[in-house]
Amino acid sequence: MEATDFTAQFEKLKEKELEKRIWELWLAIYPTMTKDTFISYEEMLNQAKQQKEPINDTATQGCYIDQLFI
Numbered sequence: 001m002e003a004t005d006f007t008a009q010f011e012k013l014k015e016k017e018l019e020k021r022i023w024e025l026w027l028a029i030y031p032t033m034t035k036d037t038f039i040s041y042e043e044m045l046n047q048a049k050q051q052k053e054p055i056n057d058t059a060t061q062g063c064y065i066d067q068l069f070i
Helices: 002-030 041-050
Strands: none
Touching: 002 041
């Protein structure tokens, strides 16, 4: 498998996981929605996709001890 294929599959997996999480969240809040607070699943998904993910730089905040990164 080429690296680009792997990257494309990984991005697709992340997208599907986001869709599943948003669907479950939407189902949880749907019963409490009113006409004024209603948001469609598509709107909620689009908002989630537009948000930038926080940068997780914990991998760069360790120290090397005897060639072991912790």
